[in-house]
Amino acid sequence: MLVLSRKPDESIVIGDDIEIVVVEVKGDQVKLGVRAPRSIAVHRKEVYQAIQAANLEASKSQMQHLQGLASVLRRQKDDPPKQ
Amino acid sequence: MDGEGIVRIQSHQFGEIEVVQDELLLFQEGLVGFSHLKTFALLESSEVHPFVWLQSIEDPSVAFVIIDPLLVVPDYQVQVHPEDLEGLELADPADAKVLAIVVVPSDPQLATMNLKGPLVINPNSRRGKQIVLADPGYSTQHPLWHQTARQEGQPCSS
Numbered sequence: 430m431l432v433l434s435r436k437p438d439e440s441i442v443i444g445d446d447i448e449i450v451v452v453e454v455k456g457d458q459v460k461l462g463v464r465a466p467r468s469i470a471v472h473r474k475e476v477y478q479a480i481q482a483a484n485l486e487a488s489k490s491q492m493q494h495l496q497g498l499a500s501v502l503r504r505q506k507d508d509p510p511k512q
Numbered sequence: 513m514d515g516e517g518i519v520r521i522q523s524h525q526f527g528e529i530e531v532v533q534d535e536l537l538l539f540q541e542g543l544v545g546f547s548h549l550k551t552f553a554l555l556e557s558s559e560v561h562p563f564v565w566l567q568s569i570e571d572p573s574v575a576f577v578i579i580d581p582l583l584v585v586p587d588y589q590v591q592v593h594p595e596d597l598e599g600l601e602l603a604d605p606a607d608a609k610v611l612a613i614v615v616v617p618s619d620p621q622l623a624t625m626n627l628k629g630p631l632v633i634n635p636n637s638r639r640g641k642q643i644v645l646a647d648p649g650y651s652t653q654h655p656l657w658h659q660t661a662r663q664e665g666q667p668c669s670s
Contacts, residue, residue: 480544482545484629
């Protein structure tokens with residue numbers, strides 16, 4: 430991995446059209462700004478991985494299980510639990 | 513694909529299905545982790561209502577279950593930057609339809625839906641996109657059932 434030292438307000442560029450700016454450094458937290466074309470998705474890694482994992486898990490859903498779930502949901506909608 | 517714009521695929525879950533090409537949904541960027549899959553068909557049926565299957569056309573083995581999240585979380589709100597919706601060709605953001613991907617385990621009580629990464633669809637242009645919400649209050653694994661309903665409702669038979 431390429432490691433570069435930067436100070437606040439300094440930046441790095443990746444290719445022709447991506448720039449990452451160090452906006453602020455405070456204690457153990459760094460605020461970064463990303464300038465990139467809108468077609469490039471930028472996410473916090475842990476959020477991206479969580480969504481990726483959820484999609485992967487969801488792709489395993491089975492018809493037989495969904496039929497059971499759908500009937501439970503329809504029953505609950507028709508006759509919601511009293512609270 | 514034949515001359516009449518009908519797409520036939522041999523889906524793993526439903527056998528051979530035919531869909532009208534004009535009704536397919538195009539996810540230009542794919543779904544997160546499935547960026548190679550861009551074309552999907554919505555398969556509705558009374559036996560799985562109010563859920564709908566989102567069947568990949570490119571990979572017949574991949575199908576997702578989706579639901580209108582408002583049926584479960586009536587105050588669910590999707591706040592996005594206009595550029596997040598670029599590519600959907602939305603004339604009016606109010607036209608957008610928001611759907612959540614559901615994880616359907618063998619025990620229906622454990623079903624969850626992804627409120628952090630909803631699908632936004634423009635029904636007019638038939639383009640869709642999975643977006644990532646900044647709101648930390650929404651989870652990728654939101655239970656379909658309220659906590660109280662799970663504790664006091666139908667107990668899990670063990």
